[in-house]
Amino acid sequence: MNEFDFIKTYLANVPKDKAVLLGIGDDAAVVRPDLGRDLCVSSDMLLEGRHFFADAAPQDVAHKVLAVNLSDMAAMGARPRWVLLSAALPELDATWLRLFCDSFFALCAEYGVSLIGGDTTKGHSVFNVTIIGDVPQGLGLRRSGARVGDDVWVSGHIGSAAAALQHMLGKAVLPEPAAEHCRWALLRPVPRVALGQALLTLANAAQDISDGLIQDLTHILDASGVGAEIEEDRLPVLPVLRECLPEVVRRQCVLAGGDDYELLFTASPARRAEVEQAARQCQTEVCRIGRITAQRGLQVRDAAGRPIRLARGGYDHFA
């Protein structure tokens, strides 16, 4: 199969989105943005051996490469619209491709996203997705809006994906079915797209947790010129992690593990009931974990109120 057959066979399904005037197959796609909306645009690159294992299931790779981009849209409160997928692959294996594409398109359909372009080439496995979403003009959620006194919230559970990675690398042992649950969190993260949109007029600042709670919260704090106090025992962590992981490993996973793709956001305490209602409507758990302070810096306190020292702030791709 050559590149052109590949594109024809797997990618050139005509999007049903009327805003897509021209899909895959020309020099560029043509789309018509809706009036009164800003566009949110983001790109993520995933490499074999760094972001996924060489023997990863194609369904999982496809899910993750799209989900991490959908998560960026969630963090902006954006409605995801269009994606472009560039893929370098060592070979074109029809079975692998079919599984990859089925999974990719299933997630596209679930979130109402159209694949409108991309590129294919031969090489070490690399995937790059660019995603375009939209928000009502001026409303996109930013990292820079946190205010002193805001509650700090996080969705879902954190630390599970990092715990799964430790388990898969043989550095920690999780019992089944918890191990499978955590593996699922690592391989099939659920982007919090509905929650992000529901928070558009509620949250003051938001981002998704990809590099770990500490690192990502620090981005919000730096961008907003504020600090925060977080209470460790309020963090939404699967009980099994508390039971089965040594404290140092658990803390590393929960505070600095990353790959959570949960939403981290701040909102005024006056909006607590609305935040909780919005979360219920999105069928997504949210949890208050601390508050924004005028005092710069981030304090994480244990159950006894003692500050926790961390060896590493987050995940740095070049460290």
Add this chain to the structure above:
Amino acid sequence: MNEFDFIKTYLANVPKDKAVLLGIGDDAAVVRPDLGRDLCVSSDMLLEGRHFFADAAPQDVAHKVLAVNLSDMAAMGARPRWVLLSAALPELDATWLRLFCDSFFALCAEYGVSLIGGDTTKGHSVFNVTIIGDVPQGLGLRRSGARVGDDVWVSGHIGSAAAALQHMLGKAVLPEPAAEHCRWALLRPVPRVALGQALLTLANAAQDISDGLIQDLTHILDASGVGAEIEEDRLPVLPVLRECLPEVVRRQCVLAGGDDYELLFTASPARRAEVEQAARQCQTEVCRIGRITAQRGLQVRDAAGRPIRLARGGYDHFA
């Protein structure tokens, strides 16, 4: 230097474009599209060892990864607006990065493009650029609009980049300064952005030549449901290629070499004078090389009017 320092140091220059409401540094960029315009979106991935040599100068790599995307905008008649750059690099070398970024931003400035996002990660060298441009609603140039009787036009010269590659691989010998001229065509292609926009209401179909004249013209013919006759001796080829390359090598370079990033377009013979005037205003040479026929298929005829047979239609990344 870590990933965050890298982004801060080299990429987070605030775009002066007022339509960029939020640039690099959040989960996504936020841009405001102009009223009454469609967006053209395209992505290209370039890999070391496949699209550029391992010892390629960073300035050349940066130029090419952006230029090929600008060329896609040219082929749509679009005004390039915003780009996202994802890069995998084996290491963060400050000198290399400075040279790469200076070249990248210089080309951005030349074409009025703002870098609004992307990703960086560690790995084999890979670059992916996504570009977003805009056109007046409904006017984007497509491959599918060629009409029987149209002239077939090409800009600039073709075959030079492929000849340079043959020369660099030791498979052909070009004398200086022609070799240097061709190397420049390969390493620093000039995207025909102004010409593309000037052709918006003149051309019936257009695309850029990346995979070779035959292959790319065939895309136009297939999309338009027509055929074409091309006259070999009308093709805009540097005289030195005719003088120095064996006929079979020259034909391969000119007809199937690719990497030209010239515009290939069709227009009614009634618009000839306007096409020539538009090209002059863009200071870009254009050349009529044949015509669109009702008879399907592509015929390339030599100076004696005999059909030329080609061993290979174009460049297929997985062949």
